[in-house]
Amino acid sequence: MKISDNKATISFSNGDPSFEMPVYKGSIGPDVIDIRKLYGQTGMFTYDPGFLSTASCQSAITYIDGDKGELLYRGYPIEQLATNCDFMDTCHLLMYGDLPSVQKKKEFTHIVTHHTMVNEQMQFFMRGFRRDAHPMAVLTGLVGGLSAFYHDSTDINNAEHRDISAIRLIAKMPTMVAMAYKYGIGQPYVYPKNDLSYAGNFLRMMFGTPCEEYVVNPVLEKALDRIFILHADHEQNASTSTVRLCGSSGTNPFAAIAAGVACLWGPAHGGANEACLNMLGEIQRNGGVEKVGEFITQVKDKNSGVKLMGFGHRVYKNYDPRAKLMQETCNEVLAELGLENDPLFKLAKALEKIALEDDYFVSRKLYPNVDFYSGIVQRAIGIPVNLFTGIFAMARTVGWIAQLNEMIADPEYKIGRPRQLFTGSVRRDVPAADKR
Helix, strand or coil: CEEEEEEEECCCCCCCCEEEEEEEEECCCCCEEECCHHHHCCCCCCCHHHHHHCCCCCCCHHHHHHCCCCCCCCCEEHHHHHCCCCHHHHHHHHHHHHCCCCCHHHHHHHHHHCCCCCCCCHHHCCCCCCCCCCCCHHHHHHHHHHHHHHHHHCCCHHHHHHHHHHHHHHHHHHHHHHHHHHHHHHCCCCCCCCCCCHHHHHHHHHHEEEEEECCCHHHHHHHHHHHHCCCCCCCCCCCHHHHHHHCCCCCCHHHHHHHHHHHHHHCCCCHHHHHHHHHCCCCCCCHHHHHHHHHHHHCCCCCCCCCCCCCCCCCCCCCCHHHHHHHHHHHHHHHHHHCCCCHHHHHHHHHHHHHHHHHHHHCCCCCHHHHHHHHHHHHHHHHCHHHHHHHHHHHHHHHHHHHHHHHCCCCCCCCCCCCCCCCCCCCCCCHHHHHC
16 A cells, blocks of 8 residues: 555635545555545544445455456456366465465365364254254354354464464354254265365265265366355455454454354345346246346336346456356356256246346346356256355455455554444433423
8 A cells, every 4th residue: 555646635615624635546446535534633433335436445356347247356357266276276365365386275275174174062052953054053053152162273473373263264164054954954974085076075975974985076176165165255244344343352263253154144245146046936836938028127117126136246247257257157057957948948038038138137237146157057057045154254254354464464454443423412401200
């Protein structure tokens, strides 16, 4: 971060003296006005609900240009990473700043692979949940509970502790997601296997049983690995900001990541692909492909209350760069599993075609986003809809950890403490009971 030659000046129409603020330049992206001394100098706060124009931190991890439809991890375009790298490459990149050499990747993959098991007592912890509990409710509890099992790595001011807790979280998240699934359907847990890839191991823990050997389908393995890469980080989104805010209090990494999991559960955030599949299911029940036109008419009517899920994005005002990659993967998976003519997937394709060609959606840049395609891929693989957000949490864990560790290492970081515009009652005295 370097100071700009420009300075911002705030002036007041009531005659109060103007106030000058420094402007900082990032390596790319908008300049930033430093308002830290604003309250001390003027007695005023800024007001920015939803943080639409506020940079809460400085970061060197992920950059998004929503107008261009660009996403960079540590400077590398997401298209190149998703095509030329795997998830272990991406994890190393986000955590340590560089893509690993062949030897470093071997070492990193080995340590992640050999931390995939969880303490056996977590099975008893699981039994406290109802069988029909939402997997995200279970996962929030499991991640938060890790600090009770691995309390030897909870000091965030210790770099060694931060590293081992990071490895543990990345390694154990697939195991816990699979456990939450197996518990819900009453099947025995399947232990991780060290000769499989990160994605392959997860597929086996999800769909394998003790009755027979599970053979990993390489097309599905590659598809899942790509989902992990595309969801690994996304700058200062709601769940990442939650992890940073939670971690700023000095809490342990497991608690901070559990807070991120809880935030991700929201339908406006990580639950978007679940909401998308639920939408498709609703259209299917109401007539399927033949009723798509009717549904689109309702979407265009602002008074109908009907929303088109899986299209458009808060940040991307152009095509979501992850969506094109996921679209390719979606077509590969449907072809591999012979599902091109499945009614729900035909419906999804019809909806996609209308949204890409209809002027109403094109003019508003409501393109299919990554959630639209990833939801279709996961359903095709056999992952239940209520577990989609758990998959998202598993992929995003490395991004959360990288962001948390970056914040802790920043000498300027302080406990997060937003201010407010108070609109309640002014000071008043409590009346006697008989006068109320």
